[in-house]
Amino acid sequence: xxxxxxxxxxxxxxxxxxxxxxxxxxxxxxxxxxxxxxxxxxxxxxxxxxxxxxxxxxxxxxxxxxxxxxxxxxxxxxxxxxxxxxxxxxxxxxxxxxxxxxxxxxxxxxxxxxxxxxxxxxxxxxxxxxxxxxxxxxxxxxxxxxxxxxxxxxxxxxxxxxxxxxxxxxxxxxxxxxxxxxxxxxxxxxxxxxxxxxxxxxxxxxxxxxxxxxxxxxxxxxxxxxxxxxxxxxxxxxxxxxxxxxxxxxxxxxxxxxxxxxxxxxxxxxxxxxxxxxxxxxxxxxxxxxxxxxxxxxxxxxxxxx
Amino acid sequence: xxxxxxxxxxxxxxxxxxxxxxxxxxxxxxxxxxxxxxxxxxxxxxxxxxxxxxxxxxxxxxxxxxxxxxxxxxxxxxxxxxxxxxxxxxxxxxxxxxxxxxxxxxxxxxxxxxxxxxxxxxxxxxxxxxxxxxxxxxxxxxxxxxxxxxxxxxxxxxxxxxxxxxxxxxxxxxxxxxxxxxxxxxxxxxxxxxxxxxxxxxxxxxxxxxxxxxxxxxxxxxxxxxxxxxxxxxxxxxxxxxxxxxxxxxxxxxxxxxxxxxxxxxxxxxxxxxxxxxxxxxxxxxxxxxxxxxxxxxxxxxxxxxxxxxxxxxxxxxxxxxxxxxxxxxxxxxxxxxxxxxxxxxxxxxxxxxxxxxxxxxxxxxxxxxxxxxxxxxxxxxxxxxxxxxxxxxxxxxxxxxxxxxxxxxxxxxxxxxxxxxxxxxxxxxxxxxxxxxx
Numbered sequence: 123x124x125x126x127x128x129x130x131x132x133x134x135x136x137x138x139x140x141x142x143x144x145x146x147x148x149x150x151x152x153x154x155x156x157x158x159x160x161x162x163x164x165x166x167x168x169x170x171x172x173x174x175x176x177x178x179x180x181x182x183x184x185x186x187x188x189x190x191x192x193x194x195x196x197x198x199x200x201x202x203x204x205x206x207x208x209x210x211x212x213x214x215x216x217x218x219x220x221x222x223x224x225x226x227x228x229x230x231x232x233x234x235x236x237x238x239x240x241x242x243x244x245x246x247x248x249x250x251x252x253x254x255x256x257x258x259x260x261x262x263x264x265x266x267x268x269x270x271x272x273x274x275x276x277x278x279x280x281x282x283x284x285x286x287x288x289x290x291x292x293x294x295x296x297x298x299x300x301x302x303x304x305x306x307x308x309x310x311x312x313x314x315x316x317x318x319x320x321x322x323x324x325x326x327x328x329x330x331x332x333x334x335x336x337x338x339x340x341x342x343x344x345x346x347x348x349x350x351x352x353x354x355x356x357x358x359x360x361x362x363x364x365x366x367x368x369x370x371x372x373x374x375x376x377x378x379x380x381x382x383x384x385x386x387x388x389x390x391x392x393x394x395x396x397x398x399x400x401x402x403x404x405x406x407x408x409x410x411x412x413x414x415x416x417x418x419x420x421x422x423x424x425x426x427x428x
Numbered sequence: 429x430x431x432x433x434x435x436x437x438x439x440x441x442x443x444x445x446x447x448x449x450x451x452x453x454x455x456x457x458x459x460x461x462x463x464x465x466x467x468x469x470x471x472x473x474x475x476x477x478x479x480x481x482x483x484x485x486x487x488x489x490x491x492x493x494x495x496x497x498x499x500x501x502x503x504x505x506x507x508x509x510x511x512x513x514x515x516x517x518x519x520x521x522x523x524x525x526x527x528x529x530x531x532x533x534x535x536x537x538x539x540x541x542x543x544x545x546x547x548x549x550x551x552x553x554x555x556x557x558x559x560x561x562x563x564x565x566x567x568x569x570x571x572x573x574x575x576x577x578x579x580x581x582x583x584x585x586x587x588x589x590x591x592x593x594x595x596x597x598x599x600x601x602x603x604x605x606x607x608x609x610x611x612x613x614x615x616x617x618x619x620x621x622x623x624x625x626x627x628x629x630x631x632x633x634x635x636x637x638x639x640x641x642x643x644x645x646x647x648x649x650x651x652x653x654x655x656x657x658x659x660x661x662x663x664x665x666x667x668x669x670x671x672x673x674x675x676x677x678x679x680x681x682x683x684x685x686x687x688x689x690x691x692x693x694x695x696x697x698x699x700x701x702x703x704x705x706x707x708x709x710x711x712x713x714x715x716x717x718x719x720x721x722x723x724x725x726x727x728x729x730x731x732x733x734x735x736x737x738x739x740x741x742x743x744x745x746x747x748x749x750x751x752x753x754x755x756x757x758x759x760x761x762x763x764x765x766x767x768x769x770x771x772x773x774x775x776x777x778x779x780x781x782x783x784x785x786x787x788x789x790x791x792x793x794x795x796x797x798x799x800x801x802x803x804x805x806x807x808x809x810x811x812x813x814x815x816x817x818x819x820x821x822x823x824x825x826x827x828x829x830x831x832x833x834x835x836x837x838x839x840x841x842x843x844x845x846x847x848x849x850x851x852x853x854x855x856x857x858x859x860x861x862x863x864x865x866x867x
Contacts, residue, residue, distance in 0.1 A: 390562040398562060398571070401645070405575055408638045412582050415631035416616060419589075419624045423617020 166259050167191050169200065173250040173263035176360040177235065177270050181292065185231045187250035189223050189261065199227025200258065206251045207231050214239035235269040235292065244268050244293050265359060270301055272350045272363030276334070283334035283369050287322045287350045291358065300328020301358070309349045310338060316349060340370025433856035434594045441848035442601045444694055448845060459838040466831020469824040470545070478548050480824045487802040487819035492542045494794045495829055498678065499539035499836075500573070500650060501671070501790070504643035505679015506532030507580055509711075510587075511640040515633065520707055522854045523699040526587070526847075527686050531679065532639070533584050534839040538832050540573055545828060565653040572646040579642050583635040585614075589628060590853035593618040647672050654797065660737035661730070661801040670722040677715035678790035684708055684783035686840065688776065690849050699850050702776055709768040709779045712786065720761040723793075740804045749800055752792050760789020 172188045187205045190197040200223060207218040216239055221229040229250075238246045247266045254260030270291045277284050285308065289301030304324045309316035319338065322330035340346035349364040448456075473480055483490045510528035513521035544550060560567045593615040595601060596608070618624055651671035654662040664670070684705060691700045730738040745753045767773045767782040799819045843849075 385561050385564050387561075387563070394562055398568075402571070402575070405579065405638065405642060408634055409578060409582055412586065412631040412635050415627045416586070416589075419618055419627050420616040422621065422623050422627075423619060426619065426621065427617065 166254070166257055169252060169254070169258045169261040170197070171205075171250060171252055171261040171263040173248070173265050174360055175246075175248050175265050175267055176362055177267075177358065179271060179273070179363045181235045181269075181271065182232055183235050183238075183248075183269065185218070185233070185248055185250065185265075187221075187223075187229045187252075187263065189227050189229070189252055191258065199223070199225070201225050201227060203227075203229075203252055203255075203258075205229040206253070208249045208251070209233075209238045210247045210249070211239040211241040211245065238269070244291070267355075267359030268357050270352070270358040270361045272301075272306065272352065272361050274348055274350050274363050274365035276348075276365070276367045276369070277331075283336070284331045285320075285322070285334050285348055286329065286331040287324065287363075288329045289324050289352070289361070290328060300324070300326070301352075301361075302326045302328055304352060304355065306330065306350045306352055308332070309351060311347055311349060319348070322350070334367075334369055336369075336371075338370040339373060340368065342373050344368045344370045344372040346370035434852055435598060437850075437852045437856055438594055438598045438848070439600065441850065441852065442598070444848065445595070445845060446602050452841065456838060456841055459834040459841070462834035463831045463838065466828045466834070469827035469831070473545070473824050473828075474550075480822060482819050482821045482825060483546075484816040484819070486805060486817045487799060489546065489798050489802060490819055491795065491821050491825050491829055492545045493798055494791065495832055496539050496542035496546075497650065497671075497794045497798075498791050499535045499542070499832065500647065501675030501794075502679040502682045503532050503535035503539060503576075503580070504647045504672070505676040506530075506535065506683070507576075507583070507639040507643040508676050509679060509683065509708075511583070511636040511638075511643070514636040515640070520703060522857075523696075523850050524683070524687055524704050524708070525854065526849055526851045527690065528683060529584050529587050530840055530843050530849075531682055531686065532580050534836055534843070535682075536573075536577055536580055537839075538835055540577075542828075542832065565649070565656055568649045569646075569653055572642075572649045576642050576646045579635065579639055583632075583639050586628065586632045586635055587851070588847055589614075589616065589618055590620070591847055591851065593620070594853055595847070643675075644672055647675050658806070659801050660735070660741045660804055660806070661797065664726055666722060666726060670719075670726065673715060673718045673722055674790060674793060677712065677719045678787060680708055680712040680715060681783040681786035681790065684712070684780055685787065688780040688783075690844065691776075694844070694849065696850065699855075705776045705779045706768070706774060709764070709774070709782075712764045712783065713768040716761050716764045716786070720757070723757050723761070737804060737806055741800060744800045744804055745796060749796055752796060756789045756792040756796055760786055760793070 168191065170190050170192065174186055176184045176186065178184060185207050187207070189200045189203050189205065191200060192198070203223045204220050205223060206220050209216045209218060216237075218231060218233055221231050223229045235246075240246050245266055245268050247264060249262065249264050251262045252258075252260055268291055270289065273288045273290070275286045275288075277286055287306050287308075289304060289306065290298050291301050292298050301324055303326070306322045306324060307318060308320045308322060310319050311317075319335050320332050322332050324330045338346055345366055345368045347364055347366045349362065352358055352361040354360070481490060481492075483492075506528045510521075510525050510532060513525060513528070544553070547553065556567070556570060560570070562568075592611055596611040596615045618628070648668035648671065651667040655664050655667035657663065687700050687704060687708070690696055727742065731742050763785050764782045767778045803818055
């Protein structure tokens with residue numbers, strides 16, 4: 123019988139092996155540390171600010187500033203940074219206030235449009251400003267647009283249901299005018315992102331309409347919100363309005379014709395039940411066979427002793 | 429009745445069963461203390477809630493699930509190794525097969541406990557039975573694991589039966605009466621008659637085949653819990669076989685380490701020889717190659733596909749988790765290949781060291797499967813703070829991890845005090861073959 127007895131040569135190999143392994147472990151962190159050292163910088167970092175003003179119904183505007191830095195070209199949001207908002211026009215300046223960015227790097231501010239300073243053409247210049255810190259450079263962004271509003275309503279004609287959108291550009295002294303020759307996008311809000319449902323062209327009178335899409339699914343009584351939006355317009359920037367109706371298909375009208383794989387369905391698909399039963403029967407059948415053999419061993423022992 | 433050869437072998441192993449020396453007592457007290465610390469951590473977790481762990485809204489699974497996968501993996505590996513060696517009648521298996529069987533059952537008892545630690549409302553655990561849906565992979569896993577536990581217990585019992593009967597018949601052994609009564613009860617009156625031998629042989633063969641099949645199915649089910657979801661890094665068709673390979677790979681590592689420990693502690697140099705280390709080492713080498721192949725195949729297709737979230741995940745693995753990724757997928761794969769593949773490195777100590785590194789690498793591999801994926805979800809959550817997005821394990825989780833490892837070691841120690849760690853009956857079966865087995 124050969125007993126294991128490590129000779130001196132094997133001990134040397136073992137020691138070498140230890141060194142080799144240790145070396146492997148040591149080299150990697152050193153290399154990785156070098157990489158980190160190369161990228162480490164002490165200077166302040168450039169910041170980037172994106173800024174928009176969105177006009178909503180009830181003569182209000184939502185100012186949204188997004189502050190971020192770029193790390194290896196990937197944007198990283200800056201949290202808890204103070205952003206100052208101002209509005210100006212025709213030599214007048216109005217300080218709106220300071221808002222801190224949230225965890226997504228966004229600072230939002232909702233104000234009425236009625237008291238904003240405007241220039242001769244009725245335009246408002248909005249400014250978002252980040253004054254910077256020891257670690258981050260300052261950033262500033264301007265957004266110029268004319269206050270506007272979109273109104274969504276519904277009507278029925280010859281048993282056909284329609285969505286109507288009217289656009290109004292508001293003047294500083296109540297001299298409102300229609301938003302003419304513009305395309306408005308229509309959406310339905312969903313859990314994550316608005317779902318586009320169509321487009322409406324606003325005529326000279328600022329009004330446009332389209333047939334209500336009858337395939338839309340609403341809540342349990344068929345209520346649905348329709349949102350009208352003008353995006354990235356040269357004059358108005360972003361304008362948003364919305365309204366609800368109960369013309370959508372009520373959700374409870376939908377029913378499943380057969381069991382599916384969803385966890386909440388009461389019955390699993392048949393193939394799944396059959397597969398599971400075959401597997402379990404096969405496995406447990408063999409277990410029973412093994413246990414029966416054990417019982418028979420016990421019985422034979424009893425017989426023998428008797 | 430026990431054969432003469434069996435009795436000779438038993439004489440050699442009875443000191444382990446009869447006496448516990450001071451070193452072993454201290455060792456067991458130490459392990460018990462670690463387990464008590466784990467219970468304290470569990471008490472803190474139950475009274476204060478899961479806020480004391482590193483698990484949050486985004487990363488809902490942490491090192492508990494990693495431990496679950498790890499322990500279940502080594503358990504299936506034990507089942508696969510013992511079942512396969514038994515079915516193929518590999519003679520060299522005889523001195524080490526009991527270790528594989530012990531690994532199977534002990535790890536199988538520890539693994540599911542970590543799932544329970546992940547559950548916030550343990551008082552609602554019975555909902556799983558009342559409201560359980562067959563469509564849920566979690567339900568598949570519960571059914572599969574409970575089936576596996578029963579199968580492995582039966583297989584272990586069948587494998588132990590002849591040794592239990594031999595101890596019962598061995599009059600020279602000095603054990604308390606109650607212990608002897610237990611052996612008598614568990615031996616089922618087995619005396620080795622041709623009929624009993626045949627029945628035992630049939631049942632063991634069938635259960636050996638079953639534990640292999642169950643091990644593959646159960647570990648695949650565990651893999652499907654991940655792969656049926658659309659998470660980046662998890663939604664992969666090769667996850668089933670990949671998990672099975674990784675499980676047997678890590679199990680081989682654990683087996684080598686346990687073999688080394690028992691060989692040292694109980695002076696089993698005569699029985700567990702370089703041949704056993706090399707044979708299990710070669711198995712580990714083959715599995716290392718397969719594991720490397722699966723890993724490369726999985727990441728290559730994800731990287732080449734350039735799907736946005738897969739790219740983010742791969743960037744995260746090569747940035748934040750760079751060092752762990754290298755350990756898991758390079759060092760853990762290449763080291764056993766070098767050590768076992770190159771003859772001059774092929775020593776017992778070297779193979780054991782590479783097995784330790786394989787165990788660490790495979791644990792880290794499971795960590796890299798679970799945590800970075802949860803840290804890079806498809807949908808951003810609102811008002812997410814860095815502490816909610818990124819996972820940082822706490823001392824509670826580490827204490828409970830240490831308790832699991834301590835329980836594994838303690839159960840092994842106690843097990844070796846109840847039954848010889850070498851399968852005496854099998855080894856005595858063919859004395860003329862003994863030279864070949866132990867050479």
